[in-house]
Amino acid sequence: MTWAWFDESLGEGYRLGLEIVETIYEEVSEHQRLSIHQSTHFGRVLALDGIVQTTEGDEFIYHEMLAHLPLLAHGEAREVCIIGGGDGGMLREVLKHPVARATMVEIDPHVVELCRTHMPSLSDGAFDDPRADLIIGDGARYVAETDRRFDLLIIDSTDPVGPGEVLFSAAFYRDCRRCLAPGGILVTQNGVPMLQPAELTTSYRRLSAIFADVTCYLAPVPTYFGGFMAFGWASDDPTKRHVGEDRVAERFAAANLATRYYRPALHNAAFALPGYVADLLN
Ligand code: SAM
Numbered sequence: 624m625t626w627a628w629f630d631e632s633l634g635e636g637y638r639l640g641l642e643i644v645e646t647i648y649e650e651v652s653e654h655q656r657l658s659i660h661q662s663t664h665f666g667r668v669l670a671l672d673g674i675v676q677t678t679e680g681d682e683f684i685y686h687e688m689l690a691h692l693p694l695l696a697h698g699e700a701r702e703v704c705i706i707g708g709g710d711g712g713m714l715r716e717v718l719k720h721p722v723a724r725a726t727m728v729e730i731d732p733h734v735v736e737l738c739r740t741h742m743p744s745l746s747d748g749a750f751d752d753p754r755a756d757l758i759i760g761d762g763a764r765y766v767a768e769t770d771r772r773f774d775l776l777i778i779d780s781t782d783p784v785g786p787g788e789v790l791f792s793a794a795f796y797r798d799c800r801r802c803l804a805p806g807g808i809l810v811t812q813n814g815v816p817m818l819q820p821a822e823l824t825t826s827y828r829r830l831s832a833i834f835a836d837v838t839c840y841l842a843p844v845p846t847y848f849g850g851f852m853a854f855g856w857a858s859d860d861p862t863k864r865h866v867g868e869d870r871v872a873e874r875f876a877a878a879n880l881a882t883r884y885y886r887p888a889l890h891n892a893a894f895a896l897p898g899y900v901a902d903l904l905n
Pocket residue numbers: 671675676677685706707708709710728729730731734760761762763779780781782785786787788789790812
């Protein structure tokens with residue numbers, strides 16, 4: 624039986640095809656086009672404006688690397704802020720740590736509702752955790768106006784198109800720095816360097832003008848087509864990026880985390896950049 628195909632074309636000259644059994648839901652919200660599909664290989668797939676955001680099949684890689692790596696690097700984060708993250712996967716992973724509060728600022732309530740209903744495994748009850756604080760609003764406006772301070776800011780955004788574009792601006796990054804407590808860390812979703820090289824270079828240059836220690840780290844997320852996915856790293860405390868593997872392993876054991884991708888041995892190795900990525904940071 625031939626099923627239909629969901630084709631994502633984020634750039635010119637290449638596309639990602641996912642075989643789908645059915646489209647579970649589709650709507651156009653105030654901010655973007657939302658759709659959820661049942662794929663034959665990756666489980667349910669969330670797409671926004673036709674771009675794959677997350678799939679049940681490989682979301683663990685992205686959410687574990689963007690949550691546990693900075694949390695274990697920091698070591699004593701109490702206040703965490705997630706910008707975006709509407710599917711709830713990042714909130715789920717952050718709340719596995721003994722944080723005091725996880726604030727999540729998501730611009731589109733439809734994404735939260737849609738994923739809670741049709742992809743509940745992503746949030747897995749995280750929105751009901753008393754430490755979860757969901758704010759519906761523009762993340763750029765939030766960091767410009769809040770008087771809260773955070774030990775970790777996770778920018779779990781869409782790509783720099785549509786509502787997500789502002790989350791890659793220098794002004795946004797400056798406001799993020801303002802919201803970080805001493806020793807705080809900012810990490811970002813920064814695209815696939817092989818296919819979106821300019822996105823990484825631009826973010827790196829903007830962050831380097833604002834923070835003392837800026838780089839990126841990598842993990843392969845199959846449905847973010849094109850090889851390694853880059854995660855931006857910025858902090859004014861360089862020691863946060865230089866935690867020995869033994870210390871990371873101690874923290875990982877103490878947190879009693881069940882992970883399917885992140886491992887302490889991967890922590891520092893993720894910052895070892897292949898030449899073509901390192902060249903984008905020069
Ligand atoms: N893991 C995905 C990826 O790497 O592509 C991103 C996950 S999540 C679905 C991205 C979220 O960012 C969406 O729910 C979208 O509504 C939200 N978003 C986009 N622009 C935003 C903004 N300016 N403020 C807050 N949330 C925003």
